[in-house]
Amino acid sequence: MRKFIVLLLLVMGCATLRPGRAKIERQLLDLIKNKAPEGTFLGVSVVDINGREIFSYNADKFFVPASCNKLITASASLYWLGPDYRFKTVLLSDSCKNLYMIASGDPSMTVGDLSELLDRLKVRGDSVWNSIFLVDIAYDTISQGTGWMWDDRPYYYQAPVSSFILNKNMLTADFYYEDSIWKLDIFPPSKLLRIKIKKLEDTLLHQKTYFKGDTTIIELWGKIDTTSTYHFLRSIKNPRVFFKEQLKRILMEKHFAFSDIEIIDSIPENSIDTILIFESPPLHFIVRDFLKYSINIYGEALLKNLGREFSGRKGNYGDGLKAVDSFLIVAGVENLFKVVDGSGLSRYNLSSPKGFVQLLLFDYSHFPIMPEILSSLPIGGYDGTLKKRQHSIEGAVRAKTGTMTGVSTLSGYLKTKKGKLLVFSIMANNYLGSSLKARELQDSILEYFYNRF
Structure with missing residues (x-):
């Protein structure tokens, strides 16, 4: 009898839940x-x-x-x-006064981080070099994922992945009219983005973005308002070229002396010493x-x-x-x-x-x-x-x-x-x-x- 009552209560309980x-x-x-x-x-x-x-x-x-x-x-x-995992960008040197930077593929690295890394190097008294080598050994050269849309490549959300990542591998640009001319402010400062005004007409504003060589081109035509500032976020084409450009710019701003910058795909076997390790924020x-x-x-x-x-x-x-x-x-x-x-x-x-x-x-x-x-x-x-x-x-x-x-x-x-x-x-x-x-x-x-x- 007790088993029957317990079973009945369970059934009644289920019945009350089902309508809810x-x-x-x-x-x-x-x-x-x-x-x-x-x-x-x-x-x-x-x-x-x-x-x-x-x-x-x-x-x-x-x-x-x-x-x-x-x-x-x-x-x-x-x-x-x-x-607490961290990406590590490593600086090495050899007896010939060459500097080697091993890119870590750190996705969070910015031009500010790169500037800080070079400041640390300069504090050590290491501001004169023969050649500077960027070592590309973190990732392979496949920069886009399987099934990505080819016509989205110039846009910031499809920036290419690489051992060299800086500012999310994108450029920001403000385009505005001032003192009777059109001006373009790019951050970080770069020659790898240009704006081309194709034709002005009294219609809606149109735009398209494409790559020409290693340069990102934004083409505008139609009605352009001279009282507005146009803001663009665009992907860079070639991460190696972009990183090299930014490194050279910052080195020169900080008065480093060097003969050239080259990109290599392996670390030389000759005697090399680690001189600096720059860590990313924790994972x-x-x-x-x-x-x-x-x-x-x-x-x-x-x-x-x-x-x-x-x-x-x-x-x-x-x-x-x-x-x-x-x-x-x-x-x-x-x-x-x-x-x-x-x-x-x-x-x-x-x-x-x-x-x-x-x-x-x-x-x-x-x-x-x-x-x-x-x-x-x-x-x-x-x-x-x-x-x-x-x-x-x-x-x-x-x-x-x-x-x-x-x-x-x-x-x-x-x-x-x-x-x-x-x-x-x-x-x-x-x-x-x-x-x-x-x-x-x-x-x-x-x-x-x-x-x-």
């Missing part, structure tokens, strides 16, 4: 029907922090993830290398900027660096992807992702909402990944790529965004009004036009869960 679950599903399906952009292929997975499913909609289907792919690269790098700082601001070149450098650390060879996509695949096996999600690059620029990447939720659950349960991922994700209504979103539930969401033409994804953590922690992934593919409606749908779904739970 059915109501949630009905309300969310209505929300999706009313707000999803026409033609959208949508997938949603929401679980609690213990992995119990709350809502699932096409959660096992595969989608193009865009920059949500960065969660995989960041997690794998933190897991295998640790949050967790790099991951923070990588995820909060979705910096694509960071992802490609981190992926190749994983390959280098795992194989002992020059960093390359093949070895980097093997390291990522090994991490996915450890995380138990190897069948839920197809990864071909580190940033998510390729449309050959495939992921499922269920996969991202399981990955985020793994990250949350593994120290030291958990605090670094949580602190690196954009915060809704507050910073990063979510700064202008989710103001009605400001601070409740920490998530990675992903955006490409016809793709909008969002994966992360939600702390509800009642203090419960949920893990979610919402992926939208195949819609036409702007991503605004897809983002509004994602934010509406999260607002629903925030208030409901």
